[in-house]
Amino acid sequence: MQYFAGSYDLAVIGAGHAGIEAALAAARMGLKTVIFTINLDAVGNLPCNPAIGGTGKGHLVRELGALGGEMARAADACCIQYRMLNRGKGPAVHSLRAQADRRRYQEHMKHVLEQEENLFLKQATVTEILTENGAVSGVVTQLGAKYEVKACVIAAGTYLDSTVITGESVIPSGPDGLRSSTELTGCLRKLGLELRRFKTGTPPRINARSVDFSKMELQAGDEEIEPFSFTTVEPLQNQAVCYLCYTNERTHEIIRANLDRSPMYDGSITGVGPRYCPSIETKIVRFADKSRHQLFLEPCGLDSNELYLQGFSSSLPEDVQVEMLHTVEGLEHAEILRPAYAIEYECINPTELYATLESKKIPGLYGAGQFNGSSGYEEAAVQGYVAGVNAALKILGREPLILRRDQGYIGTLIDDLVTKGTEEPYRIMTSRSEYRLLHRQDNADQRLCEIAYSYGLISRERIEAVREKYRLVDREIHRLEGCGVAASEALNQLLSQRQSATVSSSARMVDLLRRPELHYEDLAPFDVDRPVLPREVCKQVEIRVKYEGYLARQEKQIADFAKAEARRLPTDTDYHAISGLRLEARQKLSQIRPLSIGQAGRISGVSPSDIAVLLIYLGDK
Ligand SMILES: Cc1cc2nc3c(=O)[nH]c(=O)nc-3n(C[C@H](O)[C@H](O)[C@H](O)COP(=O)(O)OP(=O)(O)OC[C@H]3O[C@@H](n4cnc5c(N)ncnc54)[C@H](O)[C@@H]3O)c2cc1C
Numbered sequence: 001m002q003y004f005a006g007s008y009d010l011a012v013i014g015a016g017h018a019g020i021e022a023a024l025a026a027a028r029m030g031l032k033t034v035i036f037t038i039n040l041d042a043v044g045n046l047p048c049n050p051a052i053g054g055t056g057k058g059h060l061v062r063e064l065g066a067l068g069g070e071m072a073r074a075a076d077a078c079c080i081q082y083r084m085l086n087r088g089k090g091p092a093v094h095s096l097r098a099q100a101d102r103r104r105y106q107e108h109m110k111h112v113l114e115q116e117e118n119l120f121l122k123q124a125t126v127t128e129i130l131t132e133n134g135a136v137s138g139v140v141t142q143l144g145a146k147y148e149v150k151a152c153v154i155a156a157g158t159y160l161d162s163t164v165i166t167g168e169s170v171i172p173s174g175p176d177g178l179r180s181s182t183e184l185t186g187c188l189r190k191l192g193l194e195l196r197r198f199k200t201g202t203p204p205r206i207n208a209r210s211v212d213f214s215k216m217e218l219q220a221g222d223e224e225i226e227p228f229s230f231t232t233v234e235p236l237q238n239q240a241v242c243y244l245c246y247t248n249e250r251t252h253e254i255i256r257a258n259l260d261r262s263p264m265y266d267g268s269i270t271g272v273g274p275r276y277c278p279s280i281e282t283k284i285v286r287f288a289d290k291s292r293h294q295l296f297l298e299p300c301g302l303d304s305n306e307l308y309l310q311g312f313s314s315s316l317p318e319d320v321q322v323e324m325l326h327t328v329e330g331l332e333h334a335e336i337l338r339p340a341y342a343i344e345y346e347c348i349n350p351t352e353l354y355a356t357l358e359s360k361k362i363p364g365l366y367g368a369g370q371f372n373g374s375s376g377y378e379e380a381a382v383q384g385y386v387a388g389v390n391a392a393l394k395i396l397g398r399e400p401l402i403l404r405r406d407q408g409y410i411g412t413l414i415d416d417l418v419t420k421g422t423e424e425p426y427r428i429m430t431s432r433s434e435y436r437l438l439h440r441q442d443n444a445d446q447r448l449c450e451i452a453y454s455y456g457l458i459s460r461e462r463i464e465a466v467r468e469k470y471r472l473v474d475r476e477i478h479r480l481e482g483c484g485v486a487a488s489e490a491l492n493q494l495l496s497q498r499q500s501a502t503v504s505s506s507a508r509m510v511d512l513l514r515r516p517e518l519h520y521e522d523l524a525p526f527d528v529d530r531p532v533l534p535r536e537v538c539k540q541v542e543i544r545v546k547y548e549g550y551l552a553r554q555e556k557q558i559a560d561f562a563k564a565e566a567r568r569l570p571t572d573t574d575y576h577a578i579s580g581l582r583l584e585a586r587q588k589l590s591q592i593r594p595l596s597i598g599q600a601g602r603i604s605g606v607s608p609s610d611i612a613v614l615l616i617y618l619g620d621k
Contacts, residue, residue, distance in 0.1 A: 005145035008034045009395050012388070013126045013139070013184070014155035015043040018369025018380040020109055021069050022153040022388030027119035028068070029392040029456065034147055035113065036139075038159065039178055040123045044074070044109030046377065047158070047175035048202045050102045050300045050308050053228065055085055056428040057378040058095035059409045062444040064382050065229045067410075068457040070112060071381045072229035078105040079228075080240040080302055081221040091543050092436040096226055099240060101301040127183035129154075129191065129365065136364030142183070151364040151391040154188075155384055156371050158200065160346040161185040165263045166339055167317025175202075175343060185346050192361055194349045198425050199271030200375055201279050201342040203312035204321055207335040208305040211297065215330035216243040219296065230445045231462070240299040243330075246292040247280070247312075250327040255284045258320045263342060269315065271344035274375050274425040279313045279342070280324075295328065306337055315342035347373050350417035351592055354571075356390040356400045357383060357414065360593060366391050372417055375425030382410045389455065401455055402595070404565055406558040408439050408447050419592060419602045434561075437547055438554045442539060446470055472533055473540040480510040480545065485526045494522060513545045564598035567618065571595065578617050585610040 012023040015037035023035040037043055052075040053061055065072030079098035086093040113121045124145065129152055130138035138148045159181040164173040172180045189195060221238030262281050263269045273279070278286065283293055293311060300306040314321060318339045325334050350372045352360055357372070359365040368387040369380030389401050403411035412433045417426060433439050439447070445466045453463040484506045485491060492502040498517035509527060512518055520542040524530055533541075544551065575581060575589040584605045594600040597618075601611050 002140060002144045002146045005141075005147050006034075007148040008032045008120070009150050010034070010388070010391050011126075011139045011147055011149040011152045012036070012155060013152065014157055014159075014369070014371075015040075015109075015113065015121065016045065016155060016157045016369060016380060017071065017377040018155035018157070018371070018384030018387070019153070020044055020113065021064070021071065021381045021384035022155055022366075022368055022391070023113065023119055024070050024116060025068075025385050025388035025457070026392040027116050029389070029396070030118060031392045031395060032118055032120075034120045034122060034149070036122050036124050036126050036141070038123070038125050038174065038181065040110065040121070042106070042176065042178055043113065043121075044106045045176065046100060046102045046105060048200070049310055050100050050298060051097055052079060052100050052377060053095065053097040054378075055093065055095045055097075056409060056430045056432070057376060058085070058097060058228070059430070059439065059441045059444070060378040060382050060413070060428055061096070061228045062230075062441040063408050063410050063448055064378075064385055065231070066444040066448040067385060067452040068462075069381065069385045070109070071378070072227075073231070074105060074108050074112070075100060075228045076232040076236060078108050079236070080299065081238050081242065082225045082236060083219075083222050084226060090437070091440050091442060091547075093430050094441060095430070096228060096441065098228070099242065099298055101303075103301050103304065125179070125181060125183075128187045129184075131191065131362060134362065136362060150395050151366065153366040153368055153384070153387045153391055154348075154371050155368045155380070155387075156181055156184065157380070158343050158345040158370050160188075160195070160371070162343055162345040164341050164343050165269055165315050166341040167261060167263065167315070167320070169317075170263070170268060176338075188346075188348075191365075193359070194352060195346040196349060197271040197344055198347050198373065199269055199273040199342055199344045200277065200425055201273065201313040201315055202340060203280075203309045203314065204325065204336045204340045205300065205338040206297070206307045206309055206325075206331070207337050208299075208307050210333050210335040211243075211307065212330045212332065213243055216245045216297065218242075219244055230466075239302060242299070243297040245295050245297065245328055245330050247295060247328060248292055251324050252284050254320065254324045254327060255281050255316070258316055259285070261317050261320065263315045269342055269344065272424045273342075274427055276427045276429070277313065277375070277425075279315065280311065281314060281316060312340065314340040316340070345370070347371050349373070349421060351419070351421040353418050354593075355402045355414055355418050355595060355599075356394075357387040357418075358390060358394070364391075364394070370425075373422045373426055374413070374417065375427050379413060379426065379428055382413065386410065386414060389457065393455070401451070403448075403451070404562075405433070406435060406561045406565070407451070408444065409433060412439075415599070415602070419594065419599050420604060435554050435558060437550050438558065440543070442536070442543070469534070469537055470540070472537045473544065476531070476533060476537065476541045477510070477544060479529075479531075480513060480541070481508065483509040483527065483529070485509055485512065485523075488526075491526055498522070510545055513542065514548070516546070561598060564601060565596045567597035567615070569594055569596055569600060569614070569618070578613060580613040580616075581610050582607065
């Protein structure tokens with residue numbers, strides 16, 4: 001029996017990483033928003049690695065922070081160990097990764113949702129999405145509560161028709177023993193959405209008291225900690241460590257001997273898994289020549305003995321998991337607190353969505369996160385933000401927010417999903433961007449804060465702070481360009497120490513800074529008029545000076561890209577009526593419905609000659 005539970009502007013199904021950002025963004029834009037989750041104690045759950053960030057993922061968190069999203073702040077409030085990955089390489093691939101206290105992260109996010117004005121958090125299972133004239137009009141919960149809404153974001157994660165698989169055990173379940181979401185899946189199919197089955201997996205959790213750490217390599221956090229959020233000012237502390245250990249031939253033998261009991265190899269798993277997060281059994285099969293694989297023991301929280309064994313994801317039977325675990329040095333007596341498992345779930349084909357993440361089939365329906373075919377907390381959070389903002393903008397009758405791939409990793413991720421689609425859980429990587437050097441994590445504020453401010457998503461005070469930061473950067477670079485330093489014994493001593501060519505006459509400060517062997521702080525003793533500048537300004541100055549040529553080249557590429565993006569294509573174009581287009585191109589263009597010539601050019605199966613035909617069709621001479 002249904003009952004009327006109220007009118008809201010927006011419904012968000014799911015309080016995982018995507019749902020949280022979607023609901024907060026819409027509520028902060030003034031929309032009356034209701035957010036549903038199957039279990040309130042699993043808001044912001046980290047069902048897999050207790051970590052935020054990583055290669056490419058750190059960029060997403062920083063970009064989301066620049067746009068006013070929540071994850072960056074929550075990570076700085078709840079993380080217990082910080083490491084900047086790839087520090088030995090160029091700044092384009094520097095990526096922040098931090099261990100999060102899982103329980104604190106959940107409590108923090110739940111509290112943020114509970115306090116947010118215009119936002120109503122509910123423990124309820126949505127079973128149906130209602131439509132009127134083909135557009136979203138409401139949602140219904142398992143207890144018969146009917147909510148009238150103008151739009152709905154689906155951020156149902158790994159719960160849609162999900163099954164958990166451990167050896168011979170295959171049970172309908174969500175992650176961590178939470179219930180699966182079946183009725184909603186049935187409703188989505190009836191609405192005509194194309195769903196497919198994906199899979200992901202997680203390793204066992206071990207009790208720290210049963211580990212012999214003396215046989216492992218300690219992995220400490222960085223001395224100098226960079227926060228995720230550009231607005232975090234208080235210094236952050238490392239409060240925990242990780243450990244590194246390895247599998248060995250004994251481990252591999254046990255796995256090989258039990259592949260016939262592996263759901264990955266006996267056909268019981270049909271969902272497609274992430275290529276870049278393989279299970280240990282897949283690694284043993286795929287890299288048979290490797291004598292050992294790295295495993296990281298990661299703390300799950302300060303008040304917990306639980307350790308996450310990264311690199312040991314599996315769906316092998318529990319008895320085999322115990323056996324293979326006890327072959328690892330230091331884990332001979334390890335106690336499993338939670339066994340490893342695989343989970344299969346339904347998700348949408350993201351080419352059914354526009355770059356606003358709105359469905360092409362059902363106006364007012366938006367998709368975000370794992371539901372869109374991606375994998376990862378960070379990938380989910382940025383999609384949630386974009387879906388929530390766009391649902392709100394549509395309700396407010398305002399222009400949509402489309403983040404383009406020339407603006408950063410969020411734009412790249414969404415464009416990859418909605419234009420190229422994905423046949424496996426999509427994970428962000430720095431190699432996915434054509435403009436890596438420009439899209440660094442350290443300048444996400446410069447690239448995205450003006451956009452967020454123009455949509456009212458960050459404050460005037462915030463944008464003023466960002467503008468001032470980059471004014472200081474420009475001013476300092478200008479000063480260095482006009483500032484010379486005389487050749488001196490002290491200077492040449494420094495240069496020799498750094499195996500850098502000595503100078504016989506005066507040199508421009510900026511030219512010295514361009515040398516890879518020298519850093520901004522090295523030149524301070526020779527730079528008498530140097531102003532005192534914040535650390536992040538000095539960092540920007542150094543990067544901009546050192547990579548000036550490369551950056552200019554990428555900016556040129558972006559200008560060319562932006563031209564093609566600016567060439568808009570009407571979404572109701574009848575591609576089958578355009579003679580000269582090849583059949584495959586007509587089919588693909590009709591399916592994807594690109595918004596621009598640029599996007600059309602990125603669709604696989606659309607050739608440059610098809611683009612030429614389209615340009616003529618648009619009247620371009
Ligand atoms: C076992 C496992 C292993 C993973 N391994 C990896 C990995 O190795 N690497 C990686 O990058 N990512 C991994 N992930 C993925 C990662 O957890 C997700 O990418 C991330 O949590 C997705 O966020 P989300 O917001 O899309 O969905 P989720 O975090 O899954 O949240 C979904 C939310 O939807 C709610 N919900 C679902 N259906 C309904 C309904 N009908 N009504 C109301 N609420 C509903 C749930 O209660 C929950 O709040 C793994 C996930 C799992 C479960």
